[in-house]
Amino acid sequence: MAGAVTINPMNSSEIADAIDLIARAMNQAEADWAKKAFNYYFACEHKGIDSTRNYYVALSNNKLCGLVGLHQFRWGPPENVWLSWFAVHPDYQRKGIGAQMINYIQVQAEKQGYNKLLVETYGSEEFSVARSFYAKQGFTPTGKIERYIDDKVAMLVYGKRL
Numbered sequence: 825m826a827g828a829v830t831i832n833p834m835n836s837s838e839i840a841d842a843i844d845l846i847a848r849a850m851n852q853a854e855a856d857w858a859k860k861a862f863n864y865y866f867a868c869e870h871k872g873i874d875s876t877r878n879y880y881v882a883l884s885n886n887k888l889c890g891l892v893g894l895h896q897f898r899w900g901p902p903e904n905v906w907l908s909w910f911a912v913h914p915d916y917q918r919k920g921i922g923a924q925m926i927n928y929i930q931v932q933a934e935k936q937g938y939n940k941l942l943v944e945t946y947g948s949e950e951f952s953v954a955r956s957f958y959a960k961q962g963f964t965p966t967g968k969i970e971r972y973i974d975d976k977v978a979m980l981v982y983g984k985r986l
């Protein structure tokens with residue numbers, strides 16, 4: 825187990841570290857996309873607009889080592905919420921931090937009135953760790969769209985009832 829990490833709502837001063845984490849844990853294309861998502865979220869917050877999303881960071885000795893978001897799609901059923909931008913910095917992986925973040929986010933989602941936590945992941949090899957991880961955390965495969973990315977890789981939805 826890692827030493828205790830603290831998990832807090834993300835603030836705008838953490839955007840650069842969060843993007844760097846996504847680049848390292850995933851890739852630069854995802855980091856570029858995450859930057860747009862964070863900028864949108866904090867711009868809405870600044871203007872008092874509810875973006876129906878929230879982001880949280882895990883800190884170990886003040887170092888940003890994990891990131892996770894909750895997205896509620898306005899057009900979707902109000903009881904469902906989606907995990908987003910979930911990653912642990914490579915130097916901190918396999919120490920139980922991801923599991924701690926899932927426990928934390930489940931509590932947040934329940935407090936916010938949701939009863940189903942869903943996550944979009946993929947059938948390719950690079951997501952095999954994520955699939956093992958979600959299974960270990962009690963998520964079950966609930967949906968699949970074949971040939972979702974580049975007309976090849978399937979999109980998988982894992983879900984957990986809260």
Ligand SMILES: CC(C)(COP(=O)(O)OP(=O)(O)OC[C@H]1O[C@@H](n2cnc3c(N)ncnc32)[C@H](O)[C@@H]1OP(=O)(O)O)[C@@H](O)C(=O)NCCC(=O)NCCS
Pocket residue numbers: 849850910911912913916917918919920921922923924943944945946951953954956957958960
């Ligand atoms: C998925 C991810 C967030 C897991 O974070 P983590 O802090 O390393 O996970 P934990 O240490 O809490 O692992 C919990 C369990 O998940 C499984 N798991 C985690 N990493 C694994 C690995 N590399 N290989 C196989 N199983 C793994 C194990 O069952 C593990 O339990 P154990 O260590 O007791 O065997 C992390 O690997 C990551 O950031 N990956 C890249 C980004 C990503 O794919 N995000 C998900 C997008 S959908």
